[in-house]
Amino acid sequence: MQRISISRCASQLRAPRRPACPCAAANSVRRSTTPHSHRIQARCQSTVAIPDEGGLHLEIAANSGAAATRKSRPSSQPLPLEKLPSPHPSAAERSTKLHALRSRLSLPPRFPLQALARTLVHASADPNPAFNNASLSILGRHLLGYYTSEWLLCNYPRLPMPVVFAAVEAYIGPKALATIASEWGIEAAAEPGGEVDSGLLQFKRIASGDGLPEALRRQAPWKWNVTTTHKIMRTDEFGSTNAPPSPHALQKTPVPMEEAAQSFVRALIGALHVHLGSPLVKRFFRDHFLSRHLDISTLFDFRTPTRDLSRLCAREGFEAPVARLISETGRLSRHPVFVVGVYSGKDKLGEGAGSSLDEARTRAAAAALKAWYLYKPVEVTVPSSMEGELDTSKWRPNFVDCGEVIV
Amino acid sequence: MPLAAIKAVAKSQNGVGAFILPCRTLTFHYCNWWGSSRGMNAFLKSSLPTFAARNPQIEILVAPRPQKHPVIIANYINGSQRSICVKNLQNEGVREKAELLRGSTGEKNRKLDGRPVKSLNESVRGVWDPFHGSKIQI
Numbered sequence: 136m137q138r139i140s141i142s143r144c145a146s147q148l149r150a151p152r153r154p155a156c157p158c159a160a161a162n163s164v165r166r167s168t169t170p171h172s173h174r175i176q177a178r179c180q181s182t183v184a185i186p187d188e189g190g191l192h193l194e195i196a197a198n199s200g201a202a203a204t205r206k207s208r209p210s211s212q213p214l215p216l217e218k219l220p221s222p223h224p225s226a227a228e229r230s231t232k233l234h235a236l237r238s239r240l241s242l243p244p245r246f247p248l249q250a251l252a253r254t255l256v257h258a259s260a261d262p263n264p265a266f267n268n269a270s271l272s273i274l275g276r277h278l279l280g281y282y283t284s285e286w287l288l289c290n291y292p293r294l295p296m297p298v299v300f301a302a303v304e305a306y307i308g309p310k311a312l313a314t315i316a317s318e319w320g321i322e323a324a325a326e327p328g329g330e331v332d333s334g335l336l337q338f339k340r341i342a343s344g345d346g347l348p349e350a351l352r353r354q355a356p357w358k359w360n361v362t363t364t365h366k367i368m369r370t371d372e373f374g375s376t377n378a379p380p381s382p383h384a385l386q387k388t389p390v391p392m393e394e395a396a397q398s399f400v401r402a403l404i405g406a407l408h409v410h411l412g413s414p415l416v417k418r419f420f421r422d423h424f425l426s427r428h429l430d431i432s433t434l435f436d437f438r439t440p441t442r443d444l445s446r447l448c449a450r451e452g453f454e455a456p457v458a459r460l461i462s463e464t465g466r467l468s469r470h471p472v473f474v475v476g477v478y479s480g481k482d483k484l485g486e487g488a489g490s491s492l493d494e495a496r497t498r499a500a501a502a503a504l505k506a507w508y509l510y511k512p513v514e515v516t517v518p519s520s521m522e523g524e525l526d527t528s529k530w531r532p533n534f535v536d537c538g539e540v541i542v
Numbered sequence: 543m544p545l546a547a548i549k550a551v552a553k554s555q556n557g558v559g560a561f562i563l564p565c566r567t568l569t570f571h572y573c574n575w576w577g578s579s580r581g582m583n584a585f586l587k588s589s590l591p592t593f594a595a596r597n598p599q600i601e602i603l604v605a606p607r608p609q610k611h612p613v614i615i616a617n618y619i620n621g622s623q624r625s626i627c628v629k630n631l632q633n634e635g636v637r638e639k640a641e642l643l644r645g646s647t648g649e650k651n652r653k654l655d656g657r658p659v660k661s662l663n664e665s666v667r668g669v670w671d672p673f674h675g676s677k678i679q680i
Contacts, residue, residue: 428558
């Protein structure tokens with residue numbers, strides 16, 4: 136749930152295609168006199184994704200020395216494909232898997248296949264940030280977190296924060312993204328390399344018998360003082376206690392397939408934002424992510440619902456809740472059933488059935504709390520729907536609630 | 543903490559938002575010599591380009607399999623594989639089999655006994671409950 140500014144974070148991702156600004160182009164020309172890695176030069180010669188004339192400009196500082204221009208060393212021999220860490224961008228047009236994947240996801244033909252191929256290359260396969268999906272997956276992660284949390288907060292304004300975090304994780308968490316990638320029919324290459332089909336997910340696998348790598352195992356908490364406010368302001372969109380590893384930090388690290396698959400889905404969102412613009416990303420997000428089924432009422436785990444309910448009634452100025460027995464059967468039998476309603480004055484807040492009076496009362500209080508927390512406004516406009524709109528008459532201010540009960 | 547949350551993963555409902563065709567690849571195996579793949583060869587020459595153009599989301603592979611009967615092998619999103627032998631079928635018959643594999647979900651064929659519709663949503667009426675509705679006096 137970090138706050139982000141999306142307007143600035145997209146433009147530099149296209150930098151390999153053309154310099155972001157004249158001064159950047161000048162910088163890259165100047166930098167071209169520095170020693171380069173031989174591999175990068177060979178790859179830049181016949182690339183389709185990087186048809187730059189003046190030079191290649193990398194905003195990412197990690198491999199800034201690796202930038203190369205075609206003019207500087209035009210006569211070096213291209214390396215054999217097996218020496219490349221990931222497939223050449225020019226191989227993307229020939230890959231039937233990529234063509235099929237683009238149509239399967241109903242992406243328009245103007246979305247370049249080279250960009251789609253780049254999203255399939257995890258940083259563990261190719262450490263060069265101009266050819267792997269690390270930067271795109273950072274952008275995609277923030278976009279996904281933004282769209283999901285704004286949709287949840289606008290549609291369920293009274294949801295408690297732990298449930299908001301759990302719902303965000305259910306929609307765009309690591310497991311959900313890995314499931315989505317497999318449902319899109321993504322196959323993984325056995326071993327990444329330049330000769331592999333561009334339509335396969337490229338990442339370095341963990342050798343059989345080895346444990347998780349250190350970068351994924353490290354459990355460094357954000358901070359020892361973990362409050363809800365801290366989770367909202369400082370941690371990621373899932374409110375997790377540990378910082379996830381940065382995509383750039385996973386270079387040459389063997390990773391599990393789930394990690395690579397989730398980075399692909401995020402990078403695809405980032406690439407769609409860069410190449411096709413945010414309206415199409417929002418439509419893609421609605422079709423592929425929000426259309427999934429999640430029953431938010433099953434995410435609640437109340438500890439003392441009766442106490443929460445009486446605090447809620449006190450806060451909202453309702454009369455104190457009273458549990459009354461509505462009906463019962465078989466009190467002295469082996470299977471008694473009691474139906475208990477929770478009333479505030481003459482209003483019934485909730486109703487529950489249980490095999491003992493206490494159980495029924497607890498269920499009734501939980502039902503009443505869920506009825507309060509799962510309130511859904513009828514008409515909702517999310518903030519991102521007004522991005523770039525000149526006509527703001529369609530905007531409806533969203534309902535803002537004071538939050539969950541604090542006991 | 544008065545309230546904790548349970549971790550879950552949202553379930554896919556293919557076709558509610560986006561529709562992903564379950565058929566991922568179709569492989570057509572033919573033989574140039576045996577007469578049983580005469581219809582398959584005619585299909586590959588005449589009908590396959592239109593079939594492929596109408597189904598761009600399927601990866602189509604054509605491979606010779608000498609001195610064997612012609613066969614169509616389909617791979618599905620859920621990892622399963624289906625194959626149909628199309629020996630001695632004419633062009634139209636091969637196309638029908640390809641359409642059959644294209645439209646399949648890749649799951650095993652099973653009998654739809656009981657309720658043919660499965661739904662994630664609760665029923666509109668709710669679970670039957672002895673304490674509501676019309677009261678029965680005994």
